[in-house]
Amino acid sequence: MALELYAHPFSSYCQKALIAFYENDTPFVFRMLSEKEPQAYVEFSGLWPIKRFPLLVDKGRSVMEASIIIEHLAIHHPGPVKLIPGDPEAALEVRMLDRFFDNYVMTPQQKIVFNSIRQEADRDAYGDAEARAMLDTAYAWLDQRMAGREWAAGPDFSLADCAAAPALFYADWTHPLAGRFPHVQRYRQRLLARPSFARAVNEARPYRPLFPLGAPDRD
Ligand SMILES: N[C@@H](CCC(=O)N[C@@H](CS)C(=O)NCC(=O)O)C(=O)O
Numbered sequence: 573m574a575l576e577l578y579a580h581p582f583s584s585y586c587q588k589a590l591i592a593f594y595e596n597d598t599p600f601v602f603r604m605l606s607e608k609e610p611q612a613y614v615e616f617s618g619l620w621p622i623k624r625f626p627l628l629v630d631k632g633r634s635v636m637e638a639s640i641i642i643e644h645l646a647i648h649h650p651g652p653v654k655l656i657p658g659d660p661e662a663a664l665e666v667r668m669l670d671r672f673f674d675n676y677v678m679t680p681q682q683k684i685v686f687n688s689i690r691q692e693a694d695r696d697a698y699g700d701a702e703a704r705a706m707l708d709t710a711y712a713w714l715d716q717r718m719a720g721r722e723w724a725a726g727p728d729f730s731l732a733d734c735a736a737a738p739a740l741f742y743a744d745w746t747h748p749l750a751g752r753f754p755h756v757q758r759y760r761q762r763l764l765a766r767p768s769f770a771r772a773v774n775e776a777r778p779y780r781p782l783f784p785l786g787a788p789d790r791d
Contacts, residue, residue, distance in 0.1 A: 575600040575649070577641075578616040579626040582779035584678060584738035586626045587772040588638040591734040594768035596651025639670050642731050655731045662726055669725040669732035676710040677739040681746045689784045707747045711756055718755035722762065729766065737763040741773065745788055764791060 577593070577600050579586035593600055603612045605625055619634050620627050628635040628644065635644045646656045657663045680703035687700050718724070725732035740760045749757050763769050773791065780787040 573631050576603050576629045577626055578603040578605055578612060580605045581776040582782055583625060584742050585638040587738040588734050589626045589641045590772045591737060591768045592642040592645050592655055594771050595653040595655065598645060598649050598651060642734055655734060657726065666725040666730045666732045670735045673735035673739045676706060677743050680706040681743040684746050685784055704747050707743055711749060711753045715753040715755045718759045733763065737769040746785060
């Protein structure tokens with residue numbers, strides 16, 4: 573029975589999971605969540621009423637949360653690229669950085685985007701400023717960390733880098749690194765050059781007009 577991934581190519585968390593599929597050439601069926609395919613959305617929202625994607629279905633089992641989908645693939649559909657190190661200490665470092673990217677880069681960047689699509693009267697200027705301050709703090713911490721490192725959590729590309737790639741990709745569009753954080757900027761370029769993420773970015777290219785803040789003419 574084929575793995576089914578309910579997802580949208582332009583979604584940052586879906587890209588995070590897609591990187592893991594592409595790293596290991598893991599076969600799956602892409603269940604596109606779009607208005608053009610209402611049946612997929614009906615199935616998806618029945619399986620996961622929280623309605624946040626991606627959602628993986630493996631032999632009737634629903635697996636939600638991009639990090640857990642990647643962990644699930646590592647356990648049940650392992651490939652040559654180990655995104656979670658076998659050594660428990662190294663794996664802990666990877667999971668810690670995965671939390672960093674989700675909580676302190678992806679979350680504030682989403683907050684700014686979601687705030688921007690509200691009606692003018694419902695916008696939250698304080699929340700927007702808070703999210704931008706969090707991104708600046710996260711960029712600064714990461715800049716120090718990435719000096720002399722290739723990947724976020726060890727010598728090899730890992731779950732942490734799957735989280736970092738779409739997080740930094742969209743965060744830089746939303747709240748630009750703007751030459752202030754050279755190590756983060758170079759890390760973002762390395763992520764963009766990684767074939768698995770380059771593929772996800774290319775597949776999402778047709779949807780750039782959907783970016784509420786206006787996608788910059790680069791990347
Ligand atoms: N914690 C979830 C977050 C997933 C998430 O926020 N997905 C976004 C797309 S990037 C979504 O479902 N947005 C739909 C909505 O907000 O209604 C994960 O790690 O997978």
